[in-house]
Amino acid sequence: MSTSIDKSEHAQADDYLNAPQGRVAKVIEHLKRDWQIYLMLLPTVIWLIVFLYKPMYGLQVAFKDYSVFRGVAGSPWIGFEHFETLFSNDQFIRAIKNTFIISFYTLLIGFPMPIFLALMFNEVINQTFKKTAQTIVYLPHFISSVIIAGIVIAGFSPSSGVVNTFITYLGFEPIYFLTKPEWFRPIFIGSTIWQEAGFQSIVYLAAIAGVSPTLYESAVVDGASRWQMMWKITLPSILPTILIMLIIRIGNLLEVSFEMIILLYQPATYETADVVNTFIYRQGLLGGQYDLAAAAGLFNAVVAFIMVMTANTISRRYSNTSIW
Amino acid sequence: MSGVKLERIVKTYGDVEVVHGINLEVDEKEFVVLVGPSGCGKSTTLRMIAGLEEISTGKLTIDGAVVNRVAPKDRDVAMVFQNYALYPHLNVAENIAFGLRIRKEPKENIKKIVDEVAQTLGLTPYLERRPADLSGGQRQRVAMGRAIVRRPKVFLFDEPLSNLDAKLRTQMRAEIKRLHKRLGVTSIYVTHDQVEAMTLADRIVVMQDGNIEQIGTPMDLFLNPANAFVAGFLGSPPMNQIRATLATGASGPVAQIGNQQLPLPTLPALADANGQEIIVGVRPEFADIAVADTPDQIHINLDLVETLGSEALLHASLGDDSFVLRTGTLGKMEMLDNVTGFTIKPELIKIFDGTTGVAVAGQVQRA
Numbered sequence: 001m002s003t004s005i006d007k008s009e010h011a012q013a014d015d016y017l018n019a020p021q022g023r024v025a026k027v028i029e030h031l032k033r034d035w036q037i038y039l040m041l042l043p044t045v046i047w048l049i050v051f052l053y054k055p056m057y058g059l060q061v062a063f064k065d066y067s068v069f070r071g072v073a074g075s076p077w078i079g080f081e082h083f084e085t086l087f088s089n090d091q092f093i094r095a096i097k098n099t100f101i102i103s104f105y106t107l108l109i110g111f112p113m114p115i116f117l118a119l120m121f122n123e124v125i126n127q128t129f130k131k132t133a134q135t136i137v138y139l140p141h142f143i144s145s146v147i148i149a150g151i152v153i154a155g156f157s158p159s160s161g162v163v164n165t166f167i168t169y170l171g172f173e174p175i176y177f178l179t180k181p182e183w184f185r186p187i188f189i190g191s192t193i194w195q196e197a198g199f200q201s202i203v204y205l206a207a208i209a210g211v212s213p214t215l216y217e218s219a220v221v222d223g224a225s226r227w228q229m230m231w232k233i234t235l236p237s238i239l240p241t242i243l244i245m246l247i248i249r250i251g252n253l254l255e256v257s258f259e260m261i262i263l264l265y266q267p268a269t270y271e272t273a274d275v276v277n278t279f280i281y282r283q284g285l286l287g288g289q290y291d292l293a294a295a296a297g298l299f300n301a302v303v304a305f306i307m308v309m310t311a312n313t314i315s316r317r318y319s320n321t322s323i324w
Numbered sequence: 325m326s327g328v329k330l331e332r333i334v335k336t337y338g339d340v341e342v343v344h345g346i347n348l349e350v351d352e353k354e355f356v357v358l359v360g361p362s363g364c365g366k367s368t369t370l371r372m373i374a375g376l377e378e379i380s381t382g383k384l385t386i387d388g389a390v391v392n393r394v395a396p397k398d399r400d401v402a403m404v405f406q407n408y409a410l411y412p413h414l415n416v417a418e419n420i421a422f423g424l425r426i427r428k429e430p431k432e433n434i435k436k437i438v439d440e441v442a443q444t445l446g447l448t449p450y451l452e453r454r455p456a457d458l459s460g461g462q463r464q465r466v467a468m469g470r471a472i473v474r475r476p477k478v479f480l481f482d483e484p485l486s487n488l489d490a491k492l493r494t495q496m497r498a499e500i501k502r503l504h505k506r507l508g509v510t511s512i513y514v515t516h517d518q519v520e521a522m523t524l525a526d527r528i529v530v531m532q533d534g535n536i537e538q539i540g541t542p543m544d545l546f547l548n549p550a551n552a553f554v555a556g557f558l559g560s561p562p563m564n565q566i567r568a569t570l571a572t573g574a575s576g577p578v579a580q581i582g583n584q585q586l587p588l589p590t591l592p593a594l595a596d597a598n599g600q601e602i603i604v605g606v607r608p609e610f611a612d613i614a615v616a617d618t619p620d621q622i623h624i625n626l627d628l629v630e631t632l633g634s635e636a637l638l639h640a641s642l643g644d645d646s647f648v649l650r651t652g653t654l655g656k657m658e659m660l661d662n663v664t665g666f667t668i669k670p671e672l673i674k675i676f677d678g679t680t681g682v683a684v685a686g687q688v689q690r691a
């Protein structure tokens with residue numbers, strides 16, 4: 001038996017010696033050896049190609065005078081004309097500004113929230129309370145945005161909403177929240193946080209669960225309080241996770257959940273509510289200007305790309321944590 | 325008087341009792357080692373002393389004060405863990421200083437103490453490094469440093485050397501011993517490795533299944549194990565245990581092993597117990613090898629000779645029991661393959677009850 005093993009080992013060693021050295025050859029060698037693994041990867045690759053790469057073909061209309069009748073290939077090139085149109089449009093400039101403001105506040109308040117929740121859940125000792133509380137905060141994630149928006153609209157309704165009922169009970173005039181530009185952002189940001197913070201906290205809870213319990217035991221013997229352990233052990237231990245999540249969030253920064261905006265905004269609040277994606281939606285789908293909308297979308301994507309690259313580079317340089 | 329005293333300490337997890345009312349008194353400055361097979365409750369006992377596990381019933385006293393209900397941080401103990409429990413995000417200096425910073429020591433003090441301890445442990449060149457960039461032995465030292473800086477009343481060690489390779493383990497063992505000599509802090513050390521126990525301990529506590537089998541100095545336990553379990557646990561290789569029947573020979577009691585008779589020490593306890601089942605305990609190093617023409621030998625069947633350099637281990641069988649002999653090689657190499665049996669002085673034989681395994685009265689004395 002041992003001789004047969006020896007033989008195959010020799011054969012393998014010979015293979016290595018005779019193997020062609022190039023890059024392509026290496027890839028082929030890998031494919032041959034681990035083809036089962038690559039086979040499992042295939043569905044995802046196909047999905048990416050069909051749904052993300054193939055549509056990129058249509059992106060060229062951003063540089064064309066597109067008409068549905070001539071088709072993507074048949075429409076004439078016009079260079080950067082759409083971009084010029086966009087940047088001379090006050091509404092588009094306003095949409096960029098709103099996108100950044102809303103994104104920034106969502107990040108500022110919405111990003112720490114799940115971390116805070118996870119840390120708090122981690123401190124809860126009573127398991128029944130913990131499970132119940134977790135279920136309650138996860139729940140909104142599984143509810144459609146349409147229903148969330150319905151709840152928000154009902155809650156802030158001037159006549160029957162709880163908020164205004166309470167305000168009038170205190171003897172003040174009811175506020176027409178959803179028609180006031182100054183109220184749009186707090187309401188939008190608040191409701192998206194309410195919807196997602198709980199669910200996002202799962203990632204951090206998982207990271208916390210990965211911290212070795214002996215670190216805490218050792219700290220307990222050394223005399224650390226729960227508060228000190230949170231600051232000096234838990235938080236630093238999940239810092240890499242926090243940074244990865246931050247990079248991802250910054251990459252998605254301009255992807256404000258625009259369906260929620262569409263559901264909540266109205267012409268009276270466009271001033272503070274209209275973002276690039278809702279602008280694209282109105283111009284492209286409602287207005288039929290696909291080429292202009294494609295240009296706006298491309299702009300959004302390029303900015304997002306630059307931001308995620310920058311975030312990743314900064315993180316890699318200063319904390320040795322990065323996605324690639 | 326910073327000793328530790330355990331009185332009828334019991335630990336239960338749900339309905340399962342894992343430590344069954346143990347009693348132990350550790351004197352000030354003493355180095356006590358808890359040893360026993362995996363799962364016997366050593367860690368649980370140590371963790372109860374540290375305050376990491378609640379004591380189900382019983383009384384725990386540290387330095388004269390009952391501490392059952394005292395929080396770990398107020399017990400003034402420091403613990404070293406098997407996996408070191410170093411903070412990966414802190415460098416060596418910060419790791420060592422952790423306990424002091426938690427206790428809000430003044431900055432200058434911390435620096436001074438850390439430098440001193442780093443010096444003692446040979447960690448000075450590594451103070452800026454993260455644990456991930458250290459070798460196993462260095463990490464172990466950092467863990468020790470973190471315990472030392474606290475200047476606690478009691479050190480607790482839970483298998484601190486188990487993750488190190490054999491050579492490093494021997495080296496660190498000596499270092500721990502030296503450190504204990506220098507600092508003179510009461511220490512309780514848990515290990516499953518009897519060599520560690522023998523070399524480090526002032527007194528060894530042998531545990532099995534949540535009970536203490538025997539407490540004593542390493543030599544006490546080696547020479548006079550209280551029962552067959554302790555005999556089989558300590559020493560490498562451990563004591564040979566041969567099933568036999570008590571009989572009376574020409575000049576006193578003998579152990580009837582098959583058709584051979586092994587003379588036993590003349591103990592009062594053996595006088596009237598003819599026919600009783602016993603276990604004869606023979607230390608591999610206490611028996612002398614015998615060749616064909618040696619008189620009064622007990623015959624054994626030699627299977628295998630392992631030569632270790634200055635010593636050799638002879639693996640043999642005697643009836644249904646295996647039997648190991650340990651002997652020097654100097655001038656005997658040619659004899660080893662021709663060994664036919666062994667001889668032993670009766671006073672070096674231990675006798676255990678065949679059913680309970682408890683040692684029959686009588687002490688082996690050997691300087």
Ligand SMILES: Nc1ncnc2c1ncn2[C@@H]1O[C@H](COP(=O)(O)OP(=O)(O)O)[C@@H](O)[C@H]1O
Nearest residue numbers: 337340342360361362363364365366367368369
């Ligand atoms: N948290 C726990 N819950 C239930 N049983 C436990 C727990 N911790 C330890 N035990 C049991 O207690 C016994 C002693 O464990 P331990 O003290 O860790 O043994 P060791 O001597 O190897 O250190 C084992 O049988 C183990 O299964």
Ligand SMILES: [Mg+2]
Nearest residue numbers: 366367368483
């Ligand atoms: Mg253990």
